[in-house]
Amino acid sequence: MPFDYYRRLHQWQKRIYQQSDGIVKVELPCVEMLHDTVTALQRALEEEDRALIQRLSNQLAQGISHQLKIPTLQVKVLARRPSDDWGELHGLYEPAEKSGTARITVWMRTAKRKQVVAFKTYLRTLLHEMIHHIDYEYFRLRESFHTEGFYKRENYLFQSLTNSAKPSVPFQYELSLSSGQNK
Ligand SMILES: [Zn+2]
Numbered sequence: 001m002p003f004d005y006y007r008r009l010h011q012w013q014k015r016i017y018q019q020s021d022g023i024v025k026v027e028l029p030c031v032e033m034l035h036d037t038v039t040a041l042q043r044a045l046e047e048e049d050r051a052l053i054q055r056l057s058n059q060l061a062q063g064i065s066h067q068l069k070i071p072t073l074q075v076k077v078l079a080r081r082p083s084d085d086w087g088e089l090h091g092l093y094e095p096a097e098k099s100g101t102a103r104i105t106v107w108m109r110t111a112k113r114k115q116v117v118a119f120k121t122y123l124r125t126l127l128h129e130m131i132h133h134i135d136y137e138y139f140r141l142r143e144s145f146h147t148e149g150f151y152k153r154e155n156y157l158f159q160s161l162t163n164s165a166k167p168s169v170p171f172q173y174e175l176s177l178s179s180g181q182n183k
Contacts, residue, residue, distance in 0.1 A: 013143060021147040024156065026134055028067045031160045034060060038161050042119045045108070053077050053108060057126055061104065064130060064157075070137035073102035075126070083111035090117075091125040093132040093144075102137075104129040127157050 009017060028034070037060050044052040054077035065072040073096070081088045088111045096102040106125055108116055117125075131154045135144035144150070 013145075016141050016143050017145050017147060020135065020139075020141055020145050021149040023139060023149050024152040026068075026131070026138075026153050026157050028064065028157075028160065030067060033067075034063045034161055037063060038123070041123070045116060045119050045122055048108075048116050050077055050079065050108060053122075057104075057106065060126070060161075061130060061133075065133070065137075068134065068138050070134070071096065071102070073104060073133055075104045075106065078105060078107050080109045080114055081107040081111040088112075090121075091129045093129040095132075095136055102133055104133070123162070124154065124158055127161070128154050131157065 006014065006017065037056055041053065041056040041060065044056055054075065057075040057077055061075050062072045081090065083089070090107065092105040094103045094105075104126065106122070106129065108122065110117060131150060132144040134153070135141045135150070
C-alpha cells in the first residue's frame with residue numbers, strides 16, 4: 001500500500017480503501033457465455049478493425065453488467081493513445097452523471113509506435129475500467145481506489161474470461177499417457 005497516499009486520506013476514505021482492499025473476486029454467474037465475445041475481440045484486434053473492436057467491447061461490457069444486474073455503460077474505442085510527460089493513457093472511466101450513462105474510453109494504438117496494443121493488454125485495460133464501474137455500481141463503493149484488492153478483482157475477472165473450456169496441461173498429459181498404453 002502506498003503509505004503516504006493512504007495517510008493523507010480522510011477517515012471515511014480510509015474505510016472505503018480497507019473495504020476495497022478486502023474484496024478479491026468478481027464472480028459472474030455465467031462467465032462462459034462471454035468467452036466467444038472475448039475470442040472474437042482477440043481476432044478483431046489482430047485485424048485492427050476499430051469498429052468491430054468497439055462493438056465487441058460494448059458487448060462484453062454489457063454482458064458483464066447484465067450478469068451483475070448493474071446499469072450498463074458505453075465503451076468508446078479510439079485510435080492512438082494520448083501521451084505526455086506522465087506517460088501514455090491506456091483507458092479512462094467516467095462515472096454516470098445524473099441520469100446519464102457511464103463511459104469507458106480505451107485506445108487501441110500505442111502513442112509512440114502507433115502499433116495496435118497486444119490483446120492481453122487491451123483486455124486488461126478494458127477490465128480495469130470495468131472494475132471501476134463495478135466498484136461504484138455493484139459493490140456500492142463511494143470511491144474506486146487502486147488497492148491490492150482492486151488489482152486482484154481485475155485479475156480474477158481477466159482469468160475467468162480467458163479460461164476457456166480447453167483441457168488443462170495435466171489433463172492432456174493424462175490423455176496422451178492412456179493413448180500410449182492402448183497401442
Ligand atoms: Zn484505474
